[in-house]
Amino acid sequence: MKGRRVRLNQGSGKAFGLLKDQQRQKLEEINQEYLEDQKYSDEEDLAEKLEGFKNKYAEFDLNDQGEIDLMGLKRMMEKLGVPKTHLELKKMIVEVTGGSSNTINYRDFVKMMLGKRSAVLKLVLVFEDKANGSPCKPAGPPPKRDIASLP
Numbered sequence: 001m002k003g004r005r006v007r008l009n010q011g012s013g014k015a016f017g018l019l020k021d022q023q024r025q026k027l028e029e030i031n032q033e034y035l036e037d038q039k040y041s042d043e044e045d046l047a048e049k050l051e052g053f054k055n056k057y058a059e060f061d062l063n064d065q066g067e068i069d070l071m072g073l074k075r076m077m078e079k080l081g082v083p084k085t086h087l088e089l090k091k092m093i094v095e096v097t098g099g100s101s102n103t104i105n106y107r108d109f110v111k112m113m114l115g116k117r118s119a120v121l122k123l124v125l126v127f128e129d130k131a132n133g134s135p136c137k138p139a140g141p142p143p144k145r146d147i148a149s150l151p
Contacts, residue, residue: 020058026066027054030106040114050110056125057109067103073121082124082147092121120147 031050034040043049060068060076068076070089077084084092096104096112104121112122124147 023061023066024054024058027058027106030110034110034114043114049113053110053113054106057106067101067105068109069103073104077124080124096121 031047031054034050035046040046057068060072070086070093073089073092074084074086077089093102093104097108101108113125115122
């Protein structure tokens with residue numbers, strides 16, 4: 001066995017990139033449906049919001065199947081600094097999907113983000129966006145907060 005080389009599949013990186021492009025295209029098509037939907041015509045900055053949702057969603061769609069599963073949601077919450085137990089994550093998925101699935105698809109994700117209901121996941125993402133993207137941040141360190149202190 002000495003001296004034997006294992007040849008790596010050099011095309012896998014290219015295939016992964018193609019898969020990512022196809023996934024982004026699907027998300028873009030769904031965004032276009034929302035832009036053309038009369039129900040959301042009065043939504044301010046809809047195109048910018050949808051672009052942000054698409055980027056956030058694609059970041060945590062770990063398997064590029066168009067759905068965020070339990071592990072993708074777990075990673076998202078950890079990255080946002082609010083780790084959750086598996087039971088809490090399952091409850092969050094049920095809250096977003098209405099119990100119809102064990103994964104969050106992009107349509108459910110956008111509906112949640114544009115909807116009036118305050119799902120835990122939506123609150124975390126909105127809070128994180130405000131913390132990271134607010135142009136008029138107060139000087140000094142931010143106050144210590146946790147998810148329980150959100151409205």
